[in-house]
Amino acid sequence: MTLTPPNSKKPATLDHVAALAGVSAKTVSRVVNRDSNVSAKTRERIERALRETGYRVNQAARSLATSRSYLIGAFMPHLSSFYFAEIFRGAAKACRQYGYHLVLEEFDHGAESVVDRYEQGLRGAHCDALILTPPTCDDEKLLDALDRDGMRYVRIAPSKQIDRSTALGADDRQGVEELVQHLWATGRRSFAMIAGPEDHLAATIRERTFFQTLAELGCDATRLSIVRPEWNEPIADAGREATLRLFRDLQQKPDAIFAFNDELAIGAMAGVRELGLSIPDDVAIAGFDDSYVAQLVWPPLTTIHQPIADLAFRAVGIIAGSAEPRGSDVWLPTNLVVRGTA
């Protein structure tokens, strides 16, 4: 066996370390992988050799032997979303903790199909599993492709076929109820909602909870309205336009607006200001997500906090822990964060 001299550029292999420690590669492997079946004396000798050689496992070799890559993939829909920034932050943090690495694949929802992006892109990275978020988590063709490849995946906030995989999400009802109570208690009586995407389960739940809770409070049905924004980028513009439309079309102008997410709410703020109205005196505005921008705008946005990063963190945990598909589903609470707009 020819071994590269220790100060050569080539990184040390198990064989190098084994030769130096006077044992077999397999025993070094045991130490590296924290297998307990190694005598204290041998272990010590190997650990010294490991240090001296600066040994690092070669992931490619390990992956080839074990067919695991320790890579977790995710699609990155567009930069303009604070929701995804949070998802990635939580996932990256968990990856770090569980010894995985996060691979991000750009994906332009609307311009191309996720299946193509998977087959021509992410699949090549050979991840151990994927984390899927809306709207890709509800793309049946993608799920079919993943199932066909035997690719594992965990879905966050899915709307369809909830039982098809491990799924995590938040209990949106709770936060929306708190919001309604707060608006009502502060004297608001005319309400409008800027809706989310129609096929989005969470959006439906937020709408239903909003109007139902108001009805239970005895709110006059003629003082309730909903507007569906055009989903153009930037989302904030969509919120602004929807708000303008709202005030133009309604007889009974709202004194409180609840938007499907923070970006729409921020757009609503701009729209309300354009109409010469003040926030929150004339109109209260609330968003959903409690994303970073909520604290950035003025007045700071009142919104419903959703544990986005935490959901992503747990998704990685499930993957790392090889938890059973199903049975490990997680639903986390949401809560109202009162700031300056409502």
Place this chain on the structure above:
Amino acid sequence: MTLTPPNSKKPATLDHVAALAGVSAKTVSRVVNRDSNVSAKTRERIERALRETGYRVNQAARSLATSRSYLIGAFMPHLSSFYFAEIFRGAAKACRQYGYHLVLEEFDHGAESVVDRYEQGLRGAHCDALILTPPTCDDEKLLDALDRDGMRYVRIAPSKQIDRSTALGADDRQGVEELVQHLWATGRRSFAMIAGPEDHLAATIRERTFFQTLAELGCDATRLSIVRPEWNEPIADAGREATLRLFRDLQQKPDAIFAFNDELAIGAMAGVRELGLSIPDDVAIAGFDDSYVAQLVWPPLTTIHQPIADLAFRAVGIIAGSAEPRGSDVWLPTNLVVRGTA
């Protein structure tokens, strides 16, 4: 040679395809890798077999044989930065184009050392190269560690040892000059700057250009001031506090504020409003970066556009093209974007 039946769960290998096409694995490899030295007839036969088996290269095996992973790594400092969102967007887009994949490593600047995050984290991903941004691109210990490992890297907007690696950046002067001209032309005469980090080359250049251009325009030196924010999170708060301090301490109140970046500028907007002043009538405010939030706030922020995503895109291109370290450095222009705050 025992071959798994075609409809087994195990993915096809070069050997399977070779057997089906009646050629050697090496020839299949040639077709897969687009080597031209294959007869048309053979190629066709192999391509059919490739399709029939649904063959996909095994990255782990390829990596082991070539010692390339087609992975590009980057540190992800914190979610609150739109600068990084843009970096990742540009990098992900380029990775997709060049057949690479982007690996993100969480890194909490301030709470830990990058070297540790590299050695305990990113190094394990065995990337072919790293993309480094401020402030990690100026961490000499990290660069030493990377050089020691023979890990390639490209730096975006470095401040120190510029010649140490391939470096990309923007010409900040241009945009700042345009801004000053604009402010002066619209009648502003008292200026304040909310400074960036002290050891940041780009920050220094923005400051110097700002004050120098104003001096050349004949601006009264007593009407020029600078304030250094405390770098607390969220950055917007730091901008707000700095602005409040500015107005409290200065005899000559500014009628124009230029902030090192958009987030500080947005904080300045909040500060100015708290003082009962209007934007842009009483005080003009401008940022730097032209990040997504610039369009989100009200009024939309006047700012200097920097091609962040483009820099990251080119960084990946350099890595993929194996361009020479040095000689391939890129400097892109910046320009003023006038919106509602100045």
Place this chain on the structure above:
DNA sequence: CTGAAAGCGCTTACAG
């Protein structure tokens, strides 16, 4: 234009 052999650096399954 095509292929047989060796090797990349690990782990798995077996022995002892």
Place this chain on the structure above:
DNA sequence: CTGAAAGCGCTTACAG
């Protein structure tokens, strides 16, 4: 507790 052998699925370097 320890090790020799085979194999993971590619590519490189040589032959022909």
